[in-house]
Amino acid sequence: MTQHDAAPALLATLAERLGTAHVLTSPEDLAPHLVEWRGLYKGSALALVRPADTAEVAFAVAACAQAGVPVVAHGGNTGLVGGGVPTGGIVLSLTRLSDIRAIDPVNATITVEAGAILADVQAAADAAGMHFPLSLASEGSCRIGGNLATNAGGTGVLAYGNARDLVLGLEVVLADGRVWDGLKGLRKDNAGYDLKHLFIGAEGTLGIITGAVLKLFPKPVSRSVGFVGLASPRAALALFERLRAAAGPSLTAFEFLPRFGLEIVLKHLSGALPPLAGAHGCYALVEISTARPGADTASDLETMLGEALEEGLAEDATIAASEAQNAALWALRENLSDVQSLEGGSIKHDVSVPLSRLADFLETATAACEAAMPGLRVCAFGHFGDGNVHFNLSQPLGMDKAAFLAEWGRFNRIVHDIVHGMGGSIAAEHGIGLIKRDELGLYGDPVGLDLMRRIKAALDPHDILNPGKVVALSANPPAALPAG
Structure with missing residues (x-):
């Protein structure tokens, strides 16, 4: 029996327990749950089911298991790797379990x-x-x-x-x-x-x-944010080492931005102002905070950055003087991913390498990608302090977007080969989902992949929980690269 054959009886069973208002099948109700935030994939589903509590979740999953119908759980549906896109079956929304x-x-x-x-x-x-x-x-x-x-x-x-x-x-x-x-x-x-x-x-x-x-x-009682102009990623890594040694656990953020990244944020983000007077090779947003009563993080950060400027480690720096200015500096980093889409097609890589290889990776991967496509604009940014870089590539000016995105697979080989060679991960914080499932098969340790498949088979022997994601079982089709 196919899932479509089982659907009428299953939906009736679910509606009887959960209520007809929480078993939805109209195209309008399903549409927002068939794509993720970036819109790279579009799926299909029999119904959207909205249980009210854990007992109703358990009932719904048991009913789907008995009917052989897949279940994909949804929360805010803000994923970025196709992990929440359904391929038939039931979308099980957890939004009512919000206590x-x-x-x-x-x-x-x-x-x-x-x-x-x-x-x-x-x-x-x-x-x-x-x-x-x-x-x-x-x-x-x-x-x-x-x-x-x-x-x-x-x-x-x-x-x-x-x-x-x-x-x-x-x-x-x-x-x-x-x-x-x-x-x-x-x-x-x-x-x-x-x-x-x-x-x-x-x-x-x-x-x-x-x-x-x-x-x-x-709760932190004192927080200060600074924005620093630097000559290169190597200078950024050296500054991070200096601040980590001086601030210890009070260093709560060290975010890296390339010159191109700051330029497009200032271009597209309404109300954004240049944080520094001149242009620099790259930038770092740093934050120190502490729960220690009486601490003066602004003075501490001023001392640290002042020493970095005196030694030529940093080229320029500013420190926010209020919470509003803290937020304004953070906005320059937090809006970077969104404004990049306004520059055309973007091929994205969420990767990590050991901290000691960060500068090497940025230099090597940037040179390799620019050589592979003249006019390509590298937008590498991210959580420098934990080794996570969003190594995104913006299309050359004037290039057709579809033609650029068709090169996604080629650039995966370039970037992921470099990451793998440096002992890094091709999936730092966004997960595997669909977009990196087959990439994981190329770069993952064979024994580790076998263990993952064995765990999947042991806990979900009939492959009904988000099938086809993360690890490919024998029945799963290949995961296509995103088309837009």
Whole structure:
């Protein structure tokens, strides 16, 4: 029996339990869930299902498993690698599971449902006098379940780690509809395998996260942001080493921008002002913050950057004098990805290399890509402090966009070969999804890939959870490169 044959009975079963208002099949209701934010892929689905709680999620998954119908979980649908695009089956939206279940200031934890919007979790922590440090450009719409399923990174990784590092416990619905209750707020628990890490970063292919116990931290009481002009990526790496040694854990962000990146932000972002008087080879946005009472981060940062200027390590620098100016400087970095689309086609690579190879990578990959296509504009930016670079390529001026994007595969070979040769990763923080599934097959360790397939087969033997994503099983078709 095909999924289309099973659909009428399955949808009737789901509607009886969840209510007809939460089992939607109209093209208008499905349309927003068939594509991701960048619009690189378009999928199909039988229905959009909106359970109200974990029990209804479990019921829906069990019913789909019995019918042999695939399930793709959705949160804010802000993914960037095709990981949330359905290929038939049911889209299971977690947006109704949005409660903040508990806050424990003494244990420094917050327990949330998977559909909670990241900004709401941040606000709830703040209201309790605590800090939840996961921060992304999409934090006003992305949801915790998706953040954990993709092991989101963001701007706080340098000081606080990836999403994985912020989780103490999980609640997960398995492929057969059973619920694993791992919602423990323990920092020490060696009672067997640490199962939560199977599901974090698995992109919904091993289980559907419905709840999480997250770590909280003391709220910073002093924060300062600086913007620095530098001659080269090597100078940026040297500045990072200097600030890391001087500031220690107070260095909470070190973001890298190329000259081209700042130029297009100033060109396209309404109200954006040049942060420095002249042009430089590249730039760094740095932030130090602390929860220590009485700290003066502005004075500390001024001293650090002043020494870097005196020694010729930096060419120019400015320090924000208010929270409004902090936000204005951050806007120059946070809007870079969006404004790049206004410059035409963009071939994107989300990669990481060891910190010691960052400058080598930027120089080598930039030279190789520019040699491969005259007029290509490299827009390499990102989380310099944790080795993550968004090595994006903007089309040459006047080139046809479709013709440029047709070169995606060729540039994957150039960039990913260099990353692999430097001991890096072709998927730093956005995940694998569809766009890098076959790339993972080329660059992943064969034993590691075999283990991943075995885990997938053990936890989801009928391949109903987000099939075809991350690792290709024998029945999965090849993943096409994006066309736009």
